Amino acid sequence: MRTPPEGITVGNRYEKDEIEATFDTGFGYQISGINPRRDSQDKRYVLLFANEDGPYGDSVTQGRFEYIGEGLSGDQSESSPGNSVLIDAISSGTPVHFFYQDSGDGEWEYQGLVDVHDYRFERQDGRQVLVFEMEHQEEH
Template sequence: MILNKEYTKEEIESIFDTRFGYGIKGINLRKFTDGRPYIILFSKQFGPYTDEFSENSFSYNGEGVNKNQKLTAANKALTDSQTDGREIYGFRQNHEKGVWKYLGLLKVIDWKYTPKNGFNTYVFKLKPVNFPNN
């Protein structure tokens, strides 16, 4: 994959040899053919979550909208990724529906369970793996 290149859902499915079904969840837990787990992470600029992006890091809201979030398998995979080394492939939809910009390999550098928009929410701070000082 090429950093900052835009891919369609079908191209991403082909690259990862997987199928997302009708819609794409934000946190997709997958395994390589050798059994190693990884995550494909999707964020929409105009979606139901209030993810916050800057040039070199971003805050990503965990799984669950309009309710107190639970430590689901997806949220737990992100919390555990700090210690288990699970690769996270990041994608962001900025404008055109159905097209996703590849953000590169990401890592969770911090997370908290905090009140946000009236509900307790898992908020993950992520950075690109190849960003200086990582």
């Protein structure tokens, strides 16, 4: 899914159920940060979420930003499903659709496609976490 589905526009805000309906997917009780998915042609894509009040200190701004990998306790792993799909996206070009939520707001702003450039392990709060270097793609 190299382009967002019809009805999803950069800069617009969406409720969880709108995102589920438009991307034809379900998140269960709540949205997790990294959501590997497959489209109707069985091509992989990722729905990526960050929020201001989230458990990670993601530094998210337009342009280049850092995103903390998945895993709330202990050392994070390159082989976990979400982290491995982001690592693969560096070389495979897997489309990553990025949503951001402001503090206390139930809606998610679609910020478009992002590129995953690199990752590294970093020690934070006594454990190893994966820090992904990402960049918002230019709108065409």
